[in-house]
Amino acid sequence: VFSQDCPSKQDLQNSIQQAHKLLSAQEASYLQSLRTLRKKLNLLHDSVARRPAKAQNSTCPDLDTPVNGKKLGKILFPGHEVHFLCDEGFELVGSETRQCKDSLGWSGQQPVCRDIDECLSSPCANGGTCTDEVNGFSCVCAKGWAGPTCQSPTPTFFVTIANTSSVSSGAAAASSFPLTRASSASRCSQVQGTTHCSCEPGFTISGHDSSVCTDIDECKLFHDGPAGRLCLHACVNTAGGYRCSCPAGYSVTPDGRNCKDIDECSSSRQNNCTREQLCINTYGGFQCVRVECPQIRNATYAKTSPVRCERNPCPVDSRTCSQAPNSVSFHYMSVVSKLSAPRVMFRMSAVRMIGDTLRFALLGGRGRRHFTVQRSDRQTGELLLTSPVQGPATLDAELEMTELERRELLGRYITKITIFVSPYEF
Ligand SMILES: [Ca+2]
Numbered sequence: 001v002f003s004q005d006c007p008s009k010q011d012l013q014n015s016i017q018q019a020h021k022l023l024s025a026q027e028a029s030y031l032q033s034l035r036t037l038r039k040k041l042n043l044l045h046d047s048v049a050r051r052p053a054k055a056q057n058s059t060c061p062d063l064d065t066p067v068n069g070k071k072l073g074k075i076l077f078p079g080h081e082v083h084f085l086c087d088e089g090f091e092l093v094g095s096e097t098r099q100c101k102d103s104l105g106w107s108g109q110q111p112v113c114r115d116i117d118e119c120l121s122s123p124c125a126n127g128g129t130c131t132d133e134v135n136g137f138s139c140v141c142a143k144g145w146a147g148p149t150c151q152s153p154t155p156t157f158f159v160t161i162a163n164t165s166s167v168s169s170g171a172a173a174a175s176s177f178p179l180t181r182a183s184s185a186s187r188c189s190q191v192q193g194t195t196h197c198s199c200e201p202g203f204t205i206s207g208h209d210s211s212v213c214t215d216i217d218e219c220k221l222f223h224d225g226p227a228g229r230l231c232l233h234a235c236v237n238t239a240g241g242y243r244c245s246c247p248a249g250y251s252v253t254p255d256g257r258n259c260k261d262i263d264e265c266s267s268s269r270q271n272n273c274t275r276e277q278l279c280i281n282t283y284g285g286f287q288c289v290r291v292e293c294p295q296i297r298n299a300t301y302a303k304t305s306p307v308r309c310e311r312n313p314c315p316v317d318s319r320t321c322s323q324a325p326n327s328v329s330f331h332y333m334s335v336v337s338k339l340s341a342p343r344v345m346f347r348m349s350a351v352r353m354i355g356d357t358l359r360f361a362l363l364g365g366r367g368r369r370h371f372t373v374q375r376s377d378r379q380t381g382e383l384l385l386t387s388p389v390q391g392p393a394t395l396d397a398e399l400e401m402t403e404l405e406r407r408e409l410l411g412r413y414i415t416k417i418t419i420f421v422s423p424y425e426f
Pocket residue numbers: 202215216217218237238239240241242
């Protein structure tokens with residue numbers, strides 16, 4: 001036993017020799033890396049020494065941005081370019097691109113942005129006088145002529161513009177004038193030497209030419225006006241009128257402005273739910289849901305209504321069964337998007353109290369964070385929506401009511417609440 005534990009002198013000498021060899025190898029490798037590192041440092045030192053003494057002097061001078069224009073490019077080192085652009089209505093005179101030369105000077109000429117003289121093409125007709133303006137021109141017309149380029153004889157016209165009060169009948173107007181053209185000829189008549197022009201309702205004399213009636217875009221004109229929006233959902237401009245449209249799943253109300261949800265569950269032709277499923281009407285659609293009783297070991301349930309399961313009597317001494325919920329109910333709700341909160345969504349109460357204590361708790365479910373449970377009186381618990389929910393969304397919550405007598409469980413009652421949130425606020 002002793003000879004096995006203690007190595008011989010020869011063995012020890014061999015081991016020490018091995019360690020020496022290992023150390024020498026490590027030493028050689030270490031020196032090699034040090035030499036490489038020194039070489040790298042020397043190279044770095046040389047390259048720094050070769051750099052020009054003052055780096056900031058090796059750029060071209062900064063260039064001015066032209067008035068009414070833009071300068072693109074900020075790097076001022078040799079070889080880099082700077083580009084120039086002029087605002088609309090201005091033209092560039094000078095170099096569009098300048099390059100920083102090795103001599104630290106710029107190529108080309110500093111550009112300026114000059115107002116384009118729109119009058120050069122003599123745009124004013126019939127003896128009108130042209131005045132150049134930024135990004136355009138204006139004409140002062142000779143007597144008897146009008147229009148932006150003095151192209152039309154001066155008219156005197158009465159314009160018929162649909163006023164705000166007639167807007168509510170706009171949908172009717174659209175049907176009585178089934179015009180597909182966005183413009184039509186105006187009706188003009190000569191009265192004592194002057195011309196009177198008028199348009200059909202929903203049209204107006206266009207700015208340039210009194211002989212043409214242009215459709216009024218009511219959707220644009222009354223968008224978010226003081227009287228509220230023209231349409232609850234979408235406005236569609238039509239020639240001579242407008243109409244409101246609703247998303248799929250909604251119908252336009254008789255007033256032509258609002259959207260009403262279609263109840264797909266009211267007739268079997270409008271939904272595809274099977275006989276085992278319940279049809280739940282939602283805002284903008286419907287849902288087919290299947291109510292299934294819980295599967296708990298040693299406990300069996302019977303469906304006592306389409307949305308309620310009740311536990312069958314428990315076998316004697318089965319604790320699993322007596323702890324299982326006495327009833328599980330299902331409650332489905334449909335709400336619109338961004339419903340104001342806090343808001344009570346559901347109330348649960350004990351019809352008659354047998355024990356001395358009632359407890360209410362939120363067990364779980366998708367969207368649990370949107371809810372909290374509070375008690376409104378001794379026998380009632382409330383499911384409270386704590387924050388507005390942006391649809392489309394489906395939220396689940398499981399509300400539990402427990403009844404106790406001297407801390408002994410008398411019964412558990414669960415309600416599974418499902419809330420379908422519309423994609424819209426209607
Ligand atoms: Ca229109």
